[in-house]
Amino acid sequence: MNIIAFAEQRDGKFKKFAHETVQAARKAADALGGTMTAVVIGKNVSAIAPGLGAYGAARVIAVEDDRLEFYSTTAYSKAFSDVVSREAPGAVFFPASQMGKDLAPRVSARLGAALAPDCTAIRAEGGDLIATRPVYAGKALAEVKVTTPVKMFSLRPNVFTATAADGAQAAVETVKPELGENDFASKVTSVKVSEGRPDVTEAGIVVSGGRGLKAPENFKLIEDLADVLGAAVGASRAVVDAGWRPHDEQVGQTGKTVSPSLYIACAISGAVQHLAGMSSSKYIVAVNKDKDAPIFQIADYGIVGDVFDVLPALTGELKKTLGK
Amino acid sequence: MKIVACINHVPDTETKVKVGADGKTIDPAGVNYMLNPYDEYAVEAGLKLKEQYGGETIALSLGPDANKETLRKALAMGVDKALLIKDDSVRDSLSLARAIAEELREMKPDCVLFGKQSIDYYDEQVPGLVAEFLGYPSVSVAVKLEAKDGNVTCDREIEGGHEVVETSFPVVISAQKGLNAPRYPSLKGIMAAKTKPIEERQAKPFPSGVEVLGISKPPAKSAGKIVGTDASAVPELVRLLQEEAKVI
Ligand SMILES: Cc1cc2nc3c(=O)[nH]c(=O)nc-3n(C[C@H](O)[C@H](O)[C@H](O)COP(=O)(O)OP(=O)(O)OC[C@H]3O[C@@H](n4cnc5c(N)ncnc54)[C@H](O)[C@@H]3O)c2cc1C
Numbered sequence: 001m002n003i004i005a006f007a008e009q010r011d012g013k014f015k016k017f018a019h020e021t022v023q024a025a026r027k028a029a030d031a032l033g034g035t036m037t038a039v040v041i042g043k044n045v046s047a048i049a050p051g052l053g054a055y056g057a058a059r060v061i062a063v064e065d066d067r068l069e070f071y072s073t074t075a076y077s078k079a080f081s082d083v084v085s086r087e088a089p090g091a092v093f094f095p096a097s098q099m100g101k102d103l104a105p106r107v108s109a110r111l112g113a114a115l116a117p118d119c120t121a122i123r124a125e126g127g128d129l130i131a132t133r134p135v136y137a138g139k140a141l142a143e144v145k146v147t148t149p150v151k152m153f154s155l156r157p158n159v160f161t162a163t164a165a166d167g168a169q170a171a172v173e174t175v176k177p178e179l180g181e182n183d184f185a186s187k188v189t190s191v192k193v194s195e196g197r198p199d200v201t202e203a204g205i206v207v208s209g210g211r212g213l214k215a216p217e218n219f220k221l222i223e224d225l226a227d228v229l230g231a232a233v234g235a236s237r238a239v240v241d242a243g244w245r246p247h248d249e250q251v252g253q254t255g256k257t258v259s260p261s262l263y264i265a266c267a268i269s270g271a272v273q274h275l276a277g278m279s280s281s282k283y284i285v286a287v288n289k290d291k292d293a294p295i296f297q298i299a300d301y302g303i304v305g306d307v308f309d310v311l312p313a314l315t316g317e318l319k320k321t322l323g324k
Numbered sequence: 325m326k327i328v329a330c331i332n333h334v335p336d337t338e339t340k341v342k343v344g345a346d347g348k349t350i351d352p353a354g355v356n357y358m359l360n361p362y363d364e365y366a367v368e369a370g371l372k373l374k375e376q377y378g379g380e381t382i383a384l385s386l387g388p389d390a391n392k393e394t395l396r397k398a399l400a401m402g403v404d405k406a407l408l409i410k411d412d413s414v415r416d417s418l419s420l421a422r423a424i425a426e427e428l429r430e431m432k433p434d435c436v437l438f439g440k441q442s443i444d445y446y447d448e449q450v451p452g453l454v455a456e457f458l459g460y461p462s463v464s465v466a467v468k469l470e471a472k473d474g475n476v477t478c479d480r481e482i483e484g485g486h487e488v489v490e491t492s493f494p495v496v497i498s499a500q501k502g503l504n505a506p507r508y509p510s511l512k513g514i515m516a517a518k519t520k521p522i523e524e525r526q527a528k529p530f531p532s533g534v535e536v537l538g539i540s541k542p543p544a545k546s547a548g549k550i551v552g553t554d555a556s557a558v559p560e561l562v563r564l565l566q567e568e569a570k571v572i
């Protein structure tokens with residue numbers, strides 16, 4: 001089975017999850033004895049395309065058009081679907097990123113290709129691909145198979161590994177998409193970037209705070225810890241609803257789903273709705289003064305203690321060990 | 325303006341999930357259902373658009389009779405009409421979206437609002453699928469919506485920021501938390517919703533493209549190590565993170 005991987009870039013840089021998608025597609029194609037082609041869309045993207053070779057792409061199709069500098073749902077859907085139709089692969093891999101989750105359903109409808117979204121594992125079996133995906137807020141795992149001729153999958157960021165091999169450069173084919181005015185029925189006119197810390201869904205480490213911090217200004221303790229670790233700041237719904245933190249930091253069933261390598265939950269009780277958003281993190285640390293708080297049931301390491309005491313000590317210790 | 329909010333009826337967030345006898349669905353015993361949380365923002369956005377443009381708001385849900393409960397909640401919030409697209413089968417998003425698009429095509433709405441995602445299967449697909457089937461532009465994960473004459477400007481959430489998207493009616497929009505503050509149904513609204521008729525139509529069948537082979541409980545995580553009870557545990561925690569977990 002041949003596979004196409006959508007390699008997301010923004011601002012002329014590949015996202016980490018683009019590398020993850022490409023490498024997962026490479027592995028799946030190898031297991032099924034097929035080829036893997038990565039596709040990148042944007043302005044001047046052929047310049048960055050060879051770099052995907054390090055992640056296992058021998059061939060990259062760069063769809064280039066100055067009008068594609070910013071994302072456009074309608075234009076990207078058309079441009080990408082056209083490439084997929086031409087290449088006629090058996091499967092298409094997307095990242096389950098904000099762009100991937102917007103693009104994939106439209107491509108799915110265009111091509112009549114069903115999608116298994118937000119997968120945390122994909123394996124080859126009997127010439128087919130079987131995906132695992134968390135459902136019911138991670139309280140169950142579903143194993144699914146896509147039965148349409150072209151099968152689509154989106155991959156949860158931070159779950160699949162991406163390791164760069166030295167030296168390999170991909171061969172790049174540059175194509176011009178066929179796009180008319182109508183294909184830009186929706187377009188991004190500007191991007192507002194939040195300054196400072198990384199986004200919770202992209203960060204390797206997330207430090208989250210809950211209601212036990214007692215007041216919005218005490219989030220300084222969370223921010224200081226996040227900054228020594230180069231981490232993102234997350235929050236429970238209780239503090240977002242109270243207006244202490246912006247909602248784009250909310251982790252959980254009605255917030256973001258994150259899977260960093262380290263999640264530090266500070267003064268968060270660990271309600272099921274919170275766990276829904278972070279239980280696939282690789283390591284979980286909890287700091288809570290209540291030894292019976294449910295968060296300890298899923299934490300790998302816990303300190304039963306007061307955040308006002310533990311967090312400054314932790315930040316101080318890390319500054320020392322990490323030499324900052 | 326004709327405004328449709330598509331709403332889903334999902335297990336409430338406290339639900340204890342048990343795998344059903346078929347091994348492919350959850351055991352429905354003891355599961356309580358509710359209006360999908362994101363869909364409240366969609367209904368609210370619809371009511372706001374009607375306040376601005378006039379016209380009609382319709383709540384649409386595809387599913388079994390039980391979904392009427394969710395439609396009544398939307399009626400109580402103030403939508404003018406409710407429509408149940410009746411269907412007792414289990415569908416994937418592609419098939420569901422085809423059936424919804426089939427109805428919408430005849431209704432010719434100016435704006436179709438969705439929640440960002442259903443919190444049962446977490447698909448985040450139906451809005452984009454429906455938009456493509458209708459040939460409408462779409463904005464997903466909208467946290468801000470401004471309409472002026474025929475034009476629509478939205479902020480949509482992306483990693484580490486927002487995109488400002490410009491488009492025009494007719495349009496599909498999916499709502500993220502933060503888009504608005506959904507109103508509470510008034511007592512009068514709740515009373516009126518009890519007696520308002522809910523229109524019903526039979527859903528058209530479409531094949532599913534995703535087959536569930538089985539569902540299972542995730543491997544139970546054993547509770548970890550309590551490293552200590554105050555700040556004196558910090559050096560040991562840092563050592564564990566560096567040497568055992570190797571994450572810093
Ligand atoms: C439909 C629905 C959707 C929801 N979605 C989400 C969601 O997406 N994300 C989410 O997070 N929640 C969500 N919730 C809410 C969830 O049920 C909880 O109410 C929320 O997660 C609690 O936040 P918290 O842990 O910060 O607060 P609390 O539950 O109040 O916990 C505070 C914790 O801090 C500890 N503490 C207090 N003081 C200290 C101290 N000095 N030092 C150390 N520890 C201290 C306490 O022991 C306690 O465990 C949802 C709820 C519903 C009904």
Ligand SMILES: Nc1ncnc2c1ncn2[C@@H]1O[C@H](COP(=O)(O)O)[C@@H](O)[C@H]1O
Binds near residue numbers: 330363417440446
């Ligand atoms: N059965 C349904 N009936 C009506 N609307 C639905 C249904 N399922 C999903 N939706 C809508 O589509 C959105 C996204 O759902 P999903 O793609 O299932 O995550 C939901 O927030 C609803 O607005």
